[in-house]
Amino acid sequence: MAANKIPRHEMPCQDSKARAHNFEEVALGYTKEMAVEEAQRCLQCKKPLCRTGCPVEVLIPDFIKQIAEENFEEASKVLKIKNSLPAICGRVCPQESQCESKCILGIKGEPVAIGRLERFAADYGMKSKKAEMEKTEPSGKRVAIIGAGPAGLACAGDLAKAGHAVTIFEALHVAGGVLMYGIPQFRLPKDIVQTEIDTLKQMGVEILTNQVVGKVTSVDELMANGYDAVFIGTGAGLPYFMNIPGENLNGVYSANEFLTRTNLMKGYKFPDYATPVKVGKNVAVLGAGNVAMDSARTALRLGAENVYIIYRRSRDEMPARKEELEHAEEEGIQFRLLTNPVSIEGDERGWVKSLTCLRYELGEPDASGRRAPVPIAGSEFEIEMDTVVVAIGQGPNPLVTTSTPGLELNKRGNIVADPETLMTSKSGVFAGGDIVTGAATVILAMGAGKKAAAGIDAYLKTK
Amino acid sequence: MYRIVKKRLLAQGIALLEVEAAAVAAKVEPGQFVIVRVDEVGERIPLTVMDYNREKGTITIVVQDVGYSSAIITTMNEGDAFQDFVGPLGVASEIENYGTVVCIGGGLGIAPIHPIARGLKAAGNHVISVLGSRSADLLILEEEMRAVSNEVVIATNDGSAGVKGFVTDGLAKVLSEGHKIAAIWAIGPMVMMKAVVEYTRPLGIKTIVSMNPIMVDGTGMCGACRISVGNETKFACVDGPEFDGHLVDFDLAMKRLAFYKDEENRAKARLECHHEGGHH
Numbered sequence A: 001m002a003a004n005k006i007p008r009h010e011m012p013c014q015d016s017k018a019r020a021h022n023f024e025e026v027a028l029g030y031t032k033e034m035a036v037e038e039a040q041r042c043l044q045c046k047k048p049l050c051r052t053g054c055p056v057e058v059l060i061p062d063f064i065k066q067i068a069e070e071n072f073e074e075a076s077k078v079l080k081i082k083n084s085l086p087a088i089c090g091r092v093c094p095q096e097s098q099c100e101s102k103c104i105l106g107i108k109g110e111p112v113a114i115g116r117l118e119r120f121a122a123d124y125g126m127k128s129k130k131a132e133m134e135k136t137e138p139s140g141k142r143v144a145i146i147g148a149g150p151a152g153l154a155c156a157g158d159l160a161k162a163g164h165a166v167t168i169f170e171a172l173h174v175a176g177g178v179l180m181y182g183i184p185q186f187r188l189p190k191d192i193v194q195t196e197i198d199t200l201k202q203m204g205v206e207i208l209t210n211q212v213v214g215k216v217t218s219v220d221e222l223m224a225n226g227y228d229a230v231f232i233g234t235g236a237g238l239p240y241f242m243n244i245p246g247e248n249l250n251g252v253y254s255a256n257e258f259l260t261r262t263n264l265m266k267g268y269k270f271p272d273y274a275t276p277v278k279v280g281k282n283v284a285v286l287g288a289g290n291v292a293m294d295s296a297r298t299a300l301r302l303g304a305e306n307v308y309i310i311y312r313r314s315r316d317e318m319p320a321r322k323e324e325l326e327h328a329e330e331e332g333i334q335f336r337l338l339t340n341p342v343s344i345e346g347d348e349r350g351w352v353k354s355l356t357c358l359r360y361e362l363g364e365p366d367a368s369g370r371r372a373p374v375p376i377a378g379s380e381f382e383i384e385m386d387t388v389v390v391a392i393g394q395g396p397n398p399l400v401t402t403s404t405p406g407l408e409l410n411k412r413g414n415i416v417a418d419p420e421t422l423m424t425s426k427s428g429v430f431a432g433g434d435i436v437t438g439a440a441t442v443i444l445a446m447g448a449g450k451k452a453a454a455g456i457d458a459y460l461k462t463k
Numbered sequence B: 001m002y003r004i005v006k007k008r009l010l011a012q013g014i015a016l017l018e019v020e021a022a023a024v025a026a027k028v029e030p031g032q033f034v035i036v037r038v039d040e041v042g043e044r045i046p047l048t049v050m051d052y053n054r055e056k057g058t059i060t061i062v063v064q065d066v067g068y069s070s071a072i073i074t075t076m077n078e079g080d081a082f083q084d085f086v087g088p089l090g091v092a093s094e095i096e097n098y099g100t101v102v103c104i105g106g107g108l109g110i111a112p113i114h115p116i117a118r119g120l121k122a123a124g125n126h127v128i129s130v131l132g133s134r135s136a137d138l139l140i141l142e143e144e145m146r147a148v149s150n151e152v153v154i155a156t157n158d159g160s161a162g163v164k165g166f167v168t169d170g171l172a173k174v175l176s177e178g179h180k181i182a183a184i185w186a187i188g189p190m191v192m193m194k195a196v197v198e199y200t201r202p203l204g205i206k207t208i209v210s211m212n213p214i215m216v217d218g219t220g221m222c223g224a225c226r227i228s229v230g231n232e233t234k235f236a237c238v239d240g241p242e243f244d245g246h247l248v249d250f251d252l253a254m255k256r257l258a259f260y261k262d263e264e265n266r267a268k269a270r271l272e273c274h275h276e277g278g279h280h
């Protein structure tokens, strides 16, 4: 059978009924046989278009070839050349709009399952990995990294490889950023993230948790206290609310709080873990991105009976990863599309009682090219609700930016950085990830961390 | 790890702990707080700084046993350590020379008012402190407060010390003596702060309160600590914890404190049943 006639291999998953009530990983990963067969579908294109869809240009055909030839260890090494966190990206990249959207097989049939293969090879590499760190001559230079999300971690890894002494300052009590506090266990097991962090530590990267930069120290102080360069990777951690009546009622969460209580504080194991998280029978999640899907599926797992995704636009505009939408649907999440909340009603004790929404229809295309949702006059309706999770987006947290004089920001409060070197308006201070781009993706943040590491390395050589 | 170097029981269920946390001690200012976590399974608990020693690198906190985590913290001893100790968090008090000021501490609120009173006195203010508690035996830090105040007025609900009544009665006494008060700091249970604010509103005296909503991260990331001030939503951990009391919606803030009542009771009951079972 010609390579492109083999159908794309489905991802084995936990049964949707069972998994809706546990926090175990949903997707189980390919077996060796599946991986090899799927890898054989790849045409090994001379000009691989898939690579143009990957923000960090992973050597896609090369690592897939190694899988096809059953050199799994080698496959994981090829992956690592461009991608510091392949076990994570294989799981959370929106492949359908990145690498896989460009795969030549996708024109007539189904693209190669690049993400699933990436996950397979990376997991294999992780399991068999024995510390085989190349030792680099110490450069004698010190770099401080603020924030231990994917941007900071990737930056730290490349700087350590280049021989620089790296210290990460992280505000929370664990490293990992959104990978630890935001994305749930059932989608990204925390031991995978922890393994990546442990590898960095083995490379000599120092990680200091409980350090809120802007409070306990500042960028200027770090520069004055012997660091030769600073990288800011503080992410987009400031939750937006809708500013509708009733948002401060009990039972209304920001997605950040809901997910942090569940993931970071392990609220799903309350009372063995001391931090509570509360869901009622009926839960509304406002928004339709990855954050919203994660919140909805978490609510279901915490015991909610009806979980609704409330979204102003239609299905095609939902920004979440395709796989998460499908998984959410299989698990029984109810989508209320072309619907926008206008107010939250409470009882006399200050608890959420219901949600009032307005129905919308699609009008003319707006500035974004998408058909604009237009409210239908008089279409208000009320749904009984116990819990509301607001997942409409996050902005830049101002703790670092407002405590750093001379740091240029754009009008949204994001840091302005040189597109090539990622140096900011302050000499020796670099920035990347969501704090520069606004809320984006893991792979973009990781890519920015690597780019900044190159920028910092070049800068340190001139000093 | 952040080791406890000194422990003192101030009253039934109220412990003072001096903790090694050099980086925090180097930076903290009056009005700021820390977030602590006892161990791997612990909650992140916000506590106001009662005192600090930059040379020794220590922070002193005062904790009252009100629920699961605070019960565990009050039973920790010298030599024990916190797994996590984050700070300094929040905006520091605006200390300057206002003239004559009143610092009101109710119950446990005397602890956080202490560094503020000391700061205000050092800045040249005439500091009158009003300390309140249910009864004389529950009154904490009286000596420490005398040392940082020009005058001290005590109010107890049962009259076992000082004026009989609430801190507002203590404040009434101060006002009756004809002082011209430039500003008031009031820290204590929400009901107390609300009472003080309602008392001073018609008098037009600037009254600053320190809000203690439920918190998680303390860095502006989760929004759990949101309160309404002048009809605007604020995050108490980064915009506060101090606010102009006349603008705070206390009724909302008090309702929000009950968010986890059921869960808190479950956790506390579990702790008690562990103790009865003779192991923990």
Ligand SMILES: Cc1cc2nc3c(=O)[nH]c(=O)nc-3n(C[C@H](O)[C@H](O)[C@H](O)COP(=O)(O)OP(=O)(O)OC[C@H]3O[C@@H](n4cnc5c(N)ncnc54)[C@H](O)[C@@H]3O)c2cc1C
Pocket (backbone or CB within 6 Å): A092, A093, A094, A146, A147, A148, A149, A150, A151, A152, A169, A170, A171, A172, A175, A176, A177, A178, A179, A182, A183, A211, A212, A213, A214, A233, A234, A235, A236, A237, A259, A290, A291, A294, A321, A397, A399, A400, A432, A433, A434, A435, A439, A440, A441, A442, A443, A445, A446
């Ligand atoms: C729930 C959720 C689901 C997502 N799902 C996906 C997905 O499926 N696929 C995908 O590609 N992307 C997803 N994203 C987006 C992705 O996680 C982010 O784009 C990415 O994590 C950004 O990385 P970062 O390193 O820039 O910032 P972050 O991951 O936000 O890390 C920033 C770190 O800096 C720390 N920090 C902040 N301020 C300070 C300070 N003052 N001092 C010290 N430390 C500080 C923070 O605590 C944090 O650890 C999701 C995001 C969320 C919230």
Ligand SMILES: Cc1cc2nc3c(=O)[nH]c(=O)nc-3n(C[C@H](O)[C@H](O)[C@H](O)COP(=O)(O)OP(=O)(O)OC[C@H]3O[C@@H](n4cnc5c(N)ncnc54)[C@H](O)[C@@H]3O)c2cc1C
Pocket (backbone or CB within 6 Å): B033, B043, B045, B046, B047, B048, B049, B061, B062, B063, B064, B065, B066, B067, B068, B069, B070, B071, B108, B111, B112, B211, B212, B213, B214, B215, B241, B257, B258, B264, B265, B267, B268
């Ligand atoms: C900025 C700030 C500073 C604080 N400073 C101090 C301090 O110096 N000393 C001290 O003992 N406590 C202080 N608190 C309160 C302390 O954080 C809570 O008492 C503690 O979190 C309760 O945890 P628990 O598990 O023991 O009780 P829980 O079982 O969680 O709650 C028991 C009772 O305490 C109430 N409660 C819960 N959380 C809070 C809270 N954040 N504030 C007030 N009441 C709460 C609940 O409504 C409930 O009635 C402060 C809180 C904040 C936000």
Ligand code: SF4
Pocket (backbone or CB within 6 Å): A053, A054, A055, A056, A057, A058, A060, A083, A089, A090, A093, A095, A098, A099, A100, A114, A115, A118, A443
């Ligand atoms: S990093 Fe992401 S976009 Fe790039 S190849 Fe891997 S899965 Fe695709």
Ligand code: SF4
Pocket (backbone or CB within 6 Å): A041, A042, A043, A044, A045, A048, A049, A050, A051, A060, A061, A102, A103, A104, A105, A112, A114
């Ligand atoms: S475009 Fe598709 S078929 Fe071609 S190399 Fe990339 S993954 Fe293989």
Ligand code: FES
Pocket (backbone or CB within 6 Å): B214, B215, B216, B217, B218, B219, B220, B221, B222, B223, B224, B225, B226, B235, B236, B237, B238
């Ligand atoms: S405690 Fe999370 S934003 Fe204030």
